[in-house]
Amino acid sequence: MAKHHIYWWNLENLFDIENSPRRSEFLNKHLGRELNGWNATILEQKITNLTAVISKFNNGEGPDILGVCEVENEHVIQLLIDAMSASLNKNYGFVISEGDDKRGIDTALIYDKTKYGPEQQTFSLRIIKRNTTRDLFQVHINTALGNKLICILNHWPSRSGGELSSEPFRIMVAENLSYWIERIYEEQGDDANIILMGDFNENPYNKSITEYLMAINNKALVKSNRVRLKYFYNVMHRFLDAQIGTFVFGNEYNMLDQFMISKSILSEKSELPFKLSTAEIIAFPELTSGSYQKPVKFGRPNSSTFNVKGFSDHLPIKIVLNEKDVIV
Template sequence: MTKHHIYWWNLENLFDVENSPRRSEFLNNHLGKELDGWNATILDQKIANLTAVISKFNDGKGPDLLGVCEVENEYVIELLIDAMSTALDKNYGYVISEGEDKRGIDTALIYDKTKYGPEQQTFSLRIIKRNTTRDLFQVHINTANGNKLVCVLNHWPSRSGGELESEPFRIMVAENLSYWIERIYEEQGDDANIILMGDFNDNPYNKSITAYLKAINNKALVKSNRVRLKYFYNVMHRFLDAQIGTFVFGNEYNLLDQFIISKSILSEKSESPFKLSTVEIIAYPELTSGSYQKPVKFGRPNSSTFNDKGYSDHLPIKIVLNEKDAVV
């Protein structure tokens, strides 16, 4: 049996340096003064802090797959991968979706090149409201046992302006994602192994997730062959009463970061190659503070909350999938 240790982490504003020649004029205009003081020294510190945590993943062996968001470009991802590869003595690769978000924060998937490959097939779906949303990013991971895991990375529209006021934007993305998932099933078959991961900016019980994405906490309904709709299983419901959240606002716990899996991964059929094993919110002591275990954010130098000993305003999450080994 092969174990796949899969992580997701919103890295909180992993930007290239201020006045970077790699940044478009469009993005420079929209970011304005947001990156004042974000120089090479600060960026290196942010990378070092993130790497120190990632190096503890999987009992010090590092992640097999790591989905991330709030990364600006390939340059910062390559800095992170170089640091990870050195610290863990591994050979990591990545795929990234560089979209047209006006803050320049994109999604990427980092993978262990000795475990997956050689090439990962990718697709991006860009959703338009008044402004372009962040891409939905689909990556096909090929395992050494010859199985395919379809990963869809998400970073849904934020709650800025108010949770209810911004909710229609997340519902719109959920509807588009549901349509896209139908196309995945048409192409890959009804037994496609799909894992949705990301910062959904809604909780597992919000209607964008339950009513529109059809990601629920009812295993029997997800596994049922009697329903027309293809439901997904949201593995994060188990943490709703755990007094911990991936994002804490005031004294409110939120589970904005989620793993959501398809019927085939939840199935108990012997022919299903992947099986759900464990799920975890990563809350190392250095990552949290206070009675609410609020994530220790890094912030930006031009902010009163800047902390060069911090990490991110979100906690990482982890899922382990067991895969049947190929018969030889």
């Protein structure tokens, strides 16, 4: 039996350096002075801090799969996986979806090239509101045992301007994602192994998640063959009363970062390869501060919250899947 240690982490503004030749004029215009002081030394320190934490994942073995968001481009992801590979003595690869988001922050998936591959199949769905949203990014991961995991990376519209006033944008993304998932089932079959991961900017109980994406806390309903709808099981519900959140605003815990899994991964059918084993919020002592275990953010040099010893304003999350030697 193989184990897959899968993580998600919003890396908080992992930008290329200010005045980077790799940045478009469009992004330079929209970012303005946001990156003042974000030089090669600061970027290197951010990479060092992130790598120090990632290298502790999986009891020092590192992640098998790591989904991330708030990364600007291939250059910064390459810097990160070079540092990870050196620290962990592994060979990591990545795929990234570079969209038209006006802040230039995208999603990417990092994976251990010795465990998966050789090539991953990717698809992106770009959703338009008044401006282009961040892409939904679908990656097909092929395991060494010959099975397929379909990972969909998410970074939904933010709550800026207010949770309720911005909620329709997240509902719109949820509806589009639900339609996209239906097409995946049509192409891959009802037993497709799908993992949704991301910063949804919603809590597990918000209606964009429960009513539109149909990701719920009812295992029996997810596994039922009597319902037409294809529900997802939201793994993060179990942490809602744990006095910890992946993002803390003021004195309020939020579970904005989530894993959701398809019926096949919950199913008890012996012929299906993947089973959920464990789930976790990663809260190493250096990652949090204060009585609310607020994530220790890195920030930016032009911000009053800049902390060269920080990491991110979100905590990482993890699931472990067991895989039987069964090919479907």
